[in-house]
Amino acid sequence: MQRRDVLKQLSALAALGSLGVPAMAQGSGFETLPQPLPTDAKGKVEVLEFFHYGCPHCKAFDPLLEIWIKKLPADVAFQRVPVTWGNPQLTGFAKLHLTLAATGDLGRLHGQVFEAVQGDHLPLHTEAGAQEWAVKKGVDAKKFADAYKSFGVQVALQRVQKIERDYKIQGVPTLAVDGKYITSGSIAGTHENALKVADQLIAKSRK
Known part of the structure; x- marks a missing residue:
């Protein structure tokens, strides 16, 4: 899913922001960034997946990705990066993702978030909607509420937003x-x- 499909009102700003940015070099099925970016996986190859829970393509990709992740060798570090693109709804989805990571429930609930958002059309981008759903899925209510409002989750949100900006992600x-x-x-x-x-x-x- 392209960013313009989610944020049409920001398309003009995105175009302006891309001016002067060196073009990526094309490879066989991949692109090379103009300048290498630092990674957090010291001594390992870092793989990031940029996605958001409202993206049908991300939902379709996720089962394939899960199988692939399980086969990754020990020298590869994988991390999901929820994009926000400055959009309140996507920011809410990202905050839910990071909160579930903080409570230790992300592994079992990640795939179910896609279905709740796209299949059941639940408002998981809101704090109330996210907490109600998470509690029904067995997450402790106080633990979720504390994590959602925590400094750690806020810092994590700022971090994934910076990674998204650094990579200039336009599609997921x-x-x-x-x-x-x-x-x-x-x-x-x-x-x-x-x-x-x-x-x-x-x-x-x-x-």
Whole structure:
């Protein structure tokens, strides 16, 4: 899903913001960033997935990605990065993601958030809607409320927003490898191809 499909009202600003930015170098199913970005995975190859819970393409990609993640070698560090694009609803989804990570419930509930948002059309971008749903899913109410309002989650939100800006992400789902390369279904042709390209980029990054 392209950013313009979610944030049409920001398309003009996005176009202005892209002026003067060096073009990414094209590869076979991937693009190379103009300048490498720092990664947090010291001694490992970092893979980031940029996504948001309102994106149908992200929902379709997620089961394939989950299988792929389970097969990653020990020298690869994977992290999901929820994009916000300055949009209040997407920011709410990102905050839910980070809150579930803080409470230790993200692993079992991540996939269910997609269905709740896109299938059941629940308002999980709001604090009340997110907490009501999470409690029904077995998350402790006080633990969730404390985490949602915590300084740690706020810092984590600011961090993922900075990563999103640094990578200049315009569409999701997108995979970034080693702070140097990006690939996606739209770049590689299919979601399956994007994962194959990511494997190749991981191997390339080890050299």
